[in-house]
Amino acid sequence: MNDHQLLRYSRHILLEEFGIDGQARVSAGRVLVIGAGGLGSPVALYLAAAGVGHIVLVDDDEVDLTNLQRQVAHTHARVGLPKVESAAQAMRDINSDIAIETHALRADEALLSRLVAEADVVVDCCDNFATRQAVNRACVAHAKPLVAGAAIRFDGQLSVYDTRDAASPCYACLFPPDASFEETRCAVLGVFGPVVGTIGTLQASEALKLLAGIGPSLAGRLLMFDGRSTSFDTLRVARDPHCSVCAQRATFPSTPV
Known part of the structure; x- marks a missing residue:
């Protein structure tokens, strides 16, 4: 580490x-x-500021005027640009010493399999259930820690799913892929801007802790945030021995989290 990095x-x-x-x-x-977007913006900015050596961004959307109320990596001047390119510009303005790789694509199974295999930590900041399940499957398959967050209206949640630890559940243990529910989007119900900032910042914190080897992480706990009352609640969550995703991979190297 050189003098510039030591100071920075x-x-x-x-x-x-x-x-x-x-x-x-x-x-x-x-x-x-x-x-x-809303979660990915603070994640990307904080990881860049912290000096994560290589950050890979995946998003197939473009910056829209309605995004700017909460997606702080983007600006009015970059409306219409791919979000990954807009975010990369903001990250380079913060830290020009890191490598940023962008994919203006939807995260399908093939892309996820390749990118997850190369990652040390995966941070899920997407906004739909199908992609969350696909990301989780790839993380389980490659034994990579997953930091997953979600937010809508005034509510947010996050956890770390790290199946390197035999006791840690995967995302599907809590939210089974075949569960029946009505998916809601902020375009319909709205989202309070600081809520995604709060959850995204905490996701960045968990990712940095995993990289740096300090802890414990949120593995085995689900953190829920209520922006109305500004309160947090934590639930203990266990691995489902009958999980359709991770039950077949019951034996991983034990890794402290």
Whole structure:
């Protein structure tokens, strides 16, 4: 680590739990971020600011005027650009020393299989149930830790799903792929801008902790945020031995989370 990097990341390095070794792991890390909207914006900006060495962004959408109320990586001047390109510009303005890879594509099974296999940590910031399930399947298949968040109206939630730990559930343990429910989108019900900022910032925090090797992570816990009352609740969650996604992979190397 050179003098410029030591100065730039000094406030992380000063943390006893983080230190030079933690920053070195962050700088050598590779994070895959699915979605560059409300959740993905703070995730991308904080990971860039922290010096994550290689960040991969996947999103097939373009910046729209209605996004700007909450998607803080984007600007009025970049309306109409692919979100991944807009976010990459914002990230480079913060930190020009990192590598940013963009894919203006929908995250399908083939793309996810390749990108998840290469990642150290995966952060799911997408806005639909089908993609969340596809991301989870790829993370289980490749034994990669997944930081998943969601937000709508004044409510948000997040957890870490890390099946490297035999006791940790996957996303499908909590939200089975065949569950019947009515999917809601912010275009219909709205979303309070700071809620996605809160959840996205916490996702970035969990991703950085996983990279740096400090913890514990949120694995085995579901954190729920109520923006109306500004309150958090935490639920303990267990692995489903009959899960259709991770039950067949009951034996992973045990990794502290």
